Amino acid sequence: MARKSKFKKKAEAVYAKTVNKLLNSVAQEENEVSGEKYITPGMPEQVRKLAEEGIVLLKNDNKVLPITEDKCVSVFGRIQYDWFYVGYGSGGDVHAPYKISLFEGFDNAGINYNKNLRKVYEDWCQESDNEASHGFWGHWPYFHEEMPLTSEQVSVAKAASDVAIVIIGRAAGEDRENKLEQGSYYITDEEHDMMRKVCKEFEHVILVMDCGNIIDMSFVDEYNFEGIVYAWQLGQENGNALANVLSGKVNPSGRLSDTIAINYEDYPSASSFGKKEFNNYFEDIYVGYRYFETFAKEKVKYPFGYGLSYTTFDIITDSVVRNASDDGFEFNIRVKNTGDVAGKEVVQIYVSAPEGKLKKPTLVLAAYDKTEIIQHGADVDLSIEVFDHDIASFDDCGITGFEDSFVLEAGKYIYKVGANVRDARDVFDNEIDENICVEKCNKVMSPKETFGVLDSIDPKTNMFRRGSVTVADTKLRERILDNLPTEIQQTEDKGIKLIDVKNGKNTLEEFIAQLSDKDLSDISRGEGMMGSTLGTEGNAGVFGGITPELRDKGIPPLVTADGPAGLRLKRYATLLPCGTAIACTWNHKLIEETFVLIGKEGRHYEVDVNLSPGMNIHRNPLCGRNFEYYSEDPMLSGRVAAATVRGIQQGGISACAKHFACNNQEYNRTHNDSRVSMRALREIYLKNFEYCVKESNPDNIMTSYNKVNGVWSHYNYELVTTVLRDEWGYEGNVMTDWWMRKAAMPEFPKIKNNAYRVRAQVDVYMPGNLNYLKKTYVYDSEILDTLNKPDGLTRAELQRTAANVLRYAMSRMD
Numbered sequence: 137m138a139r140k141s142k143f144k145k146k147a148e149a150v151y152a153k154t155v156n157k158l159l160n161s162v163a164q165e166e167n168e169v170s171g172e173k174y175i176t177p178g179m180p181e182q183v184r185k186l187a188e189e190g191i192v193l194l195k196n197d198n199k200v201l202p203i204t205e206d207k208c209v210s211v212f213g214r215i216q217y218d219w220f221y222v223g224y225g226s227g228g229d230v231h232a233p234y235k236i237s238l239f240e241g242f243d244n245a246g247i248n249y250n251k252n253l254r255k256v257y258e259d260w261c262q263e264s265d266n267e268a269s270h271g272f273w274g275h276w277p278y279f280h281e282e283m284p285l286t287s288e289q290v291s292v293a294k295a296a297s298d299v300a301i302v303i304i305g306r307a308a309g310e311d312r313e314n315k316l317e318q319g320s321y322y323i324t325d326e327e328h329d330m331m332r333k334v335c336k337e338f339e340h341v342i343l344v345m346d347c348g349n350i351i352d353m354s355f356v357d358e359y360n361f362e363g364i365v366y367a368w369q370l371g372q373e374n375g376n377a378l379a380n381v382l383s384g385k386v387n388p389s390g391r392l393s394d395t396i397a398i399n400y401e402d403y404p405s406a407s408s409f410g411k412k413e414f415n416n417y418f419e420d421i422y423v424g425y426r427y428f429e430t431f432a433k434e435k436v437k438y439p440f441g442y443g444l445s446y447t448t449f450d451i452i453t454d455s456v457v458r459n460a461s462d463d464g465f466e467f468n469i470r471v472k473n474t475g476d477v478a479g480k481e482v483v484q485i486y487v488s489a490p491e492g493k494l495k496k497p498t499l500v501l502a503a504y505d506k507t508e509i510i511q512h513g514a515d516v517d518l519s520i521e522v523f524d525h526d527i528a529s530f531d532d533c534g535i536t537g538f539e540d541s542f543v544l545e546a547g548k549y550i551y552k553v554g555a556n557v558r559d560a561r562d563v564f565d566n567e568i569d570e571n572i573c574v575e576k577c578n579k580v581m582s583p584k585e586t587f588g589v590l591d592s593i594d595p596k597t598n599m600f601r602r603g604s605v606t607v608a609d610t611k612l613r614e615r616i617l618d619n620l621p622t623e624i625q626q627t628e629d630k631g632i633k634l635i636d637v638k639n640g641k642n643t644l645e646e647f648i649a650q651l652s653d654k655d656l657s658d659i660s661r662g663e664g665m666m667g668s669t670l671g672t673e674g675n676a677g678v679f680g681g682i683t684p685e686l687r688d689k690g691i692p693p694l695v696t697a698d699g700p701a702g703l704r705l706k707r708y709a710t711l712l713p714c715g716t717a718i719a720c721t722w723n724h725k726l727i728e729e730t731f732v733l734i735g736k737e738g739r740h741y742e743v744d745v746n747l748s749p750g751m752n753i754h755r756n757p758l759c760g761r762n763f764e765y766y767s768e769d770p771m772l773s774g775r776v777a778a779a780t781v782r783g784i785q786q787g788g789i790s791a792c793a794k795h796f797a798c799n800n801q802e803y804n805r806t807h808n809d810s811r812v813s814m815r816a817l818r819e820i821y822l823k824n825f826e827y828c829v830k831e832s833n834p835d836n837i838m839t840s841y842n843k844v845n846g847v848w849s850h851y852n853y854e855l856v857t858t859v860l861r862d863e864w865g866y867e868g869n870v871m872t873d874w875w876m877r878k879a880a881m882p883e884f885p886k887i888k889n890n891a892y893r894v895r896a897q898v899d900v901y902m903p904g905n906l907n908y909l910k911k912t913y914v915y916d917s918e919i920l921d922t923l924n925k926p927d928g929l930t931r932a933e934l935q936r937t938a939a940n941v942l943r944y945a946m947s948r949m950d
Contacts (some may be wrong), residue, residue, distance in 0.1 A: 170673065173233040173708045176737040180373060182730045183712060187370035187377030189480070189726060190717030192390040193363075193444040200340050200362035202384025202446060203247055203299060210250040210293040211238070212334050213327075214283045215305030215346050217261040218268040222369045222701045222714050223348040224276040225310025226676075227750055227764035230702035232372040232711035238303075241375025245383040250297045257283060274311040279319045282326035290337045300338040301382075302331055302361075305346040313410060313803050314349055314758045316400060321758065323355045335359045344378070348714045348763025353437050354398050366392075368717035369763065371701065372710065384446060387479035389506070391443035391556065393719040393767035394754050395425045395436055402428075402435040404590060409756040409801065414809035414843075420589035420603075420816045423755060424768030425557050426497035431593045433558075440769070441484050441501075441556035443720070447475025447512060451483055453553050453563040454517075464523035465566070469553065471507050472515035482506045482722045483518055483553065486560045487527045490547025492571075493535045495591060495603075499557055501771050502527050506723045522551065526771065528574040532814035533606045538573040542818070546570050577818070577863060578615075580854035582608040583811055584846045605813040613883040616853060616895070623932035624649050633690035638946040647942070648935050650689070656934040657919045658683050659941050660894055662904030663693070666874070671695030672741050674706030677903030679871070680945050691945055696745040696792070696902070700764045702734070707741055710734065715750060719766035719776045727779040728786070735787015744948050745836055746784050747792045751777040751824055752799045752840075760802040770820050774827025781832035790948070793828050795840035795873055796849060796860070797821050806877060809843040817844075822859060829864050835944055836869045839898055841876075850876045853896040861897060869944040871900040884927050891918045891929040899937045 193201070203209060216238050222228040242249050260266055260283045268280045293300070304327060308314055318324040323331075335341050342363035343356065356364060365388075370377050380386040397403055404419035404427040419427055425440035450472045459466045471481050483506075486499040502522045510516055527549065528542035536543045548567050554560030583605045591603035627649045636642045651659075663670055663682035670678040670693040680694035681687040698704035702711050712718070712734070718727060738746055750764040751773050759765075766773040781791040798810035798821050812821060828834065837860065839849040849855060850872040860866045872893065881887040881895065890901055922928030 169231040169706050169708060171707045174740065175233050176710060176733050176740065179710050179733050179737070182733055183371060183710060184373040184377050184380075186718060186721060186726055186730045187373050187713045188380055188386045189721035189723055190368055190370065190390050190713050191378065191381050191388050192366040192392055192720055193381075193388040194366055194438055194442070195361065195364035196444055196446075197362040198340075200299065200342060201365075201382060203382050204384075205246055205248070207299050208248045208250060208297040209299045209301055210253050210297040211301045211303065212253075212285065212330055213303035213305070214257055214261055214280055215303045216254070217257055218280050218305075219374060220305050220307045220346050220348065220369050221371055221374050222711060223308045223763040224270075225273075225761070226698040226704060226747070227310060227700045227715070227761060229698075230704055230711045231706070231708050232702070233708040235372050235711070236375035238375045238378065241377070241379030244376055245379035245385055247379055247383050250293055252296065253289075253293045256289065274309070276309040277307055278314065279306055279324070282324060282330060284326065285330045285333055287333055290333045294337045299340045299342065300334050301342045301344055302334055303344045303346055306349065306351055308348045308760050308763045310761055311802055311805070313760045313801065314351075316758070321351050321400060323352070328355070331359050335361070342382075348716065349759075350394055350396055350757045350762070352400060353396050368720065369714040370717055371713045384477070387446045387477055388443065389445060389480035389482070390717075390720040391441050391482045391722050392438055393716060393769070393772055394757075395428050395440045395768065396438040397428070398435050398437045400757070402432060403756060405756040409758060410803055411808070412804050413807070414811050415801065416587040417755075417810065417812040417816055418589055420813055421819050422497060422590050423753065423820050426500065427590075429557055430498040436558070439556050439558040441482070442558070443482075443556070445475075445479045445481070447473055447477045447479040449479075449481040449510075449555070450474050451481070451553060451555065456551070456564040459521050463525070464521055465551070465564070467503070467520045467522065467551075467553065467564075469518045469520060470515050471510060471518065473510040473512050476512050478509050478511045480507050480509055482555065483520065484556060484560060485520060485522055486552045486554075486557060487522065488550040488552065489527060489529065490545060490549065492545035492547055494529045494531060494543070494545060496529055499552070499560070500527060501557070501769050502551070504722060504772070506721075525574050530815045530818040532818070536571050538571065538576070540577050540579045541573045542575040542577070544568055544572040544574055578854075578858050579608055579610050580814070580858050581817055581845050581847075581852070582606070582610050582814055587811060589813055610854060612853060615858065616883070620930060621932040621936045623930065624935050634942065634946060635690050635949060637942075638949055644939055644942060648938055651938060653920055653923060653931065653934070655685060656931070656938050658686060659691070659938045660890065660900060660919070660934065662900060662902040664903060664905045666903050668693075668695075668903075672697070672705055672707065672743060674704065675743070676704070676747060677874070679900045679902065679904070680941065682904065691942070692948060694744045694945060694948060695742060696747055697738070697741075697743045698747045700748040700750045703738060703741060703743060703746065705741060705743070709741070710737060714763040715765050716763055719772060722772070724775060724779040727776060728783040731780050731783025732787040735784045735789045738784070738787065738789035743789055745790045745792050747794065747838065748784065749777040749780040749791065750794055751828060752795055753821055753824060755800040759800055770823035771827060774824035775831065777824065777828040778832035781828060781834045785832075785835065790835035790944070791832075792836035792838050792871070793825065793834045794838035796825055796837050797840060797855060798844050798849075799840035799842055801842070806841045809846060811845055826864060829860070829866050834868060835947065836871060837866070838871050838873055841873050848877055848879060850898050851879060851881065851892045851896050857897045867940070867943065869900065869940050870898050871902050872898055874902055876901065886922050886925070886927050887929055888918045891922055894919065894933055894937050895929060897937065897940070899940045
């Protein structure tokens with residue numbers, strides 16, 4: 137691992153502070169917040185519940201937890217004073233109306249703690265040389281320098297307390313990755329020194345991880361921790377939620393949404409992540425537990441789905457029957473609380489599919505559910521369905537006889553039920569006599585050139601055996617020409633307003649017929665810079681009625697606001713737990729209820745679109761935005777996202793699922809090419825979005841910055857039109873992430889930039905100006921200059937884009 141000298145770390149800290157002060161003095165308004173400290177009714181209680189259920193208890197030897205009222209706790213680690221409540225960037229920079237500190241939570245929960253030691257840390261952190269710097273965009277801190285700790289200080293603390301809590305804090309952020317360095321992925325020398333001294337003096341030590349991402353956890357074997365809590369970053373109710381779990385007022389029920397490996401090098405993507413120009417997704421379909429449970433069980437520190445409780449449960453499968461729709465099985469499961477305290481359990485169903493001509497992971501998550509609170513000695517019944525489509529494999533080469541299809545190959549399918557992937561036990565099997573095509577798809581997004589992918593591991597050498605990705609001609613030019621829409625004949629302005637269409641007085645086609653080519657082009661872009669004057673201060677941008685001409689026709693301005701951790705405005709808004717903590721609840725109902733309140737808060741601030749959820753797959757633990765995202769598993773990721781979308785939209789505003797697709801790296805994200813097999817795309821990186829779209833129908837979807845197999849997502853016809861719209865039936869609005877790269881379409885070289893985007897049915901270019909340095913929109917002539925010319929963009933395509941946007945705009949009209 138890389139280690140920095142103390143001089144270098146000190147120099148970097150001074151540099152960050154200096155630059156941060158300079159940038160804040162130049163653009164002070166970026167950190168301004170105005171208005172009352174509005175708190176949405178019911179929000180504190182709801183966010184607290186969400187945070188509590190996201191906390192994962194990893195170890196609890198000798199029942200060191202919960203902390204009883206007769207115990208006194210000494211808390212070590214400077215992060216107790218400079219807590220990371222969430223990560224940095226568009227997914228975290230929210231002006232919370234309040235933040236509950238650790239010790240406020242302790243006071244509220246009745247946990248006795250060593251106030252003298254707290255004062256030692258507080259005094260040290262307040263000294264000018266030790267103040268925490270929060271950096272600036274893309275240069276935020278990964279950690280805060282630890283306070284030097286003396287053996288005498290620890291000895292004095294031990295004399296005053298029974299239990300020690302050691303806290304390790306790590307931050308992550310947008311537009312940069314975590315690093316294989318001390319202070320990022322690895323523990324620092326100073327932190328090791330602290331842990332050595334505390335564990336030497338104290339018999340009972342609890343480790344608490346205040347982290348948005350997974351970091352190296354191999355260090356825990358060096359110390360006598362009796363308790364380990366992965367607390368994540370829990371937003372404004374952080375202190376209350378953590379204290380309630382530590383005190384036993386709430387029984388922990390969080391379960392890991394990712395595998396924690398012993399070493400970074402054990403992750404199958406370790407050698408193919410962080411490259412500048414492109415990453416070959418070598419691990420293919422073997423992401424996360426799919427890899428570890430198939431090839432490397434011994435390299436797992438904590439398995440997928442794992443988490444402890446203060447009680448124990450028995451999970452009994454009473455019966456399995458074919459479901460009513462005859463497309464899967466219904467599992468009738470009884471969960472009994474066999475311990476001493478009330479709690480919740482997560483029931484997870486995995487399937488082991490037969491290895492036919494298609495190689496397959498040993499286990500795949502097929503369904504799950506979470507109980508309500510079960511009193512000790514009581515039991516509850518769950519009915520959980522496993523659908524055939526969710527356990528089918530994608531054949532991208534026709535080896536099963538069904539090319540470009542999801543297939544159930546002949547053989548025995550073994551269904552396992554348990555509390556995590558490692559503990560799941562066989563409960564049922566089903567024999568299929570012949571290959572079954574579950575769904576036929578189009579051939580799309582083929583890699584442009586072959587590369588090696590993981591096929592198997594040689595048992596003698598323990599070395600990877602490589603297969604090759606399928607490369608195919610998807611005949612994109614022919615597909616586009618065969619599916620061009622029909623033009624709506626233009627008319628003069630007949631005075632039809634958009635409200636007339638909403639009220640059924642006129643058709644949408646009649647309204648669109650009035651629009652000039654310039655009107656149509658304007659509908660396909662945002663108004664300009666972020667912070668549009670057409671919306672609430674601090675908004676991310678506005679689209680829809682961005683010109684006087686469009687507003688005169690009754691098209692409203694549609695206001696967007698980041699993001700996954702809450703509404704990022706120049707207003708006080710709820711700061712939520714990070715995305716990974718939310719996923720670790722495994723609780724759709726609770727997630728949906730929480731985001732209903734976020735929707736209501738958005739209405740209060742006159743926001744139309746919450747740019748959330750962020751839902752890209754956790755391909756590698758170093759990805760800087762993993763804290764915003766949910767899981768390594770597409771089902772868990774997609775269904776958590778779907779619950780988020782349903783909540784936001786029930787609350788009265790719209791969601792925008794992002795980043796579609798394969799945005800699994802921040803470094804060079806606007807140029808990097810994610811090179812993925814068609815099978816891995818279908819089974820992993822598109823599958824989570826498919827769950828979200830089909831189970832929640834988000835009003836908006838945002839494309840990603842990166843390329844997918846050589847084509848930027850914001851230009852990707854096969855991604856947005858063929859898969860999203862044609863196969864999945866999506867009829868909503870698709871927007872770019874903020875700004876895009878210039879390019880010409882290879883199949884139609886005259887079509888460039890925004891015309892290229894419109895052809896793909898990426899409806900809106902956001903935020904509308906050409907780049908973040910140009911505050912006004914420079915009219916993009918590529919759309920109009922090629923309109924209805926040979927091999928150019930057709931007016932019908934521009935009208936189709938307008939229709940997508942206007943259907944959404946009408947949904948926002950009262």
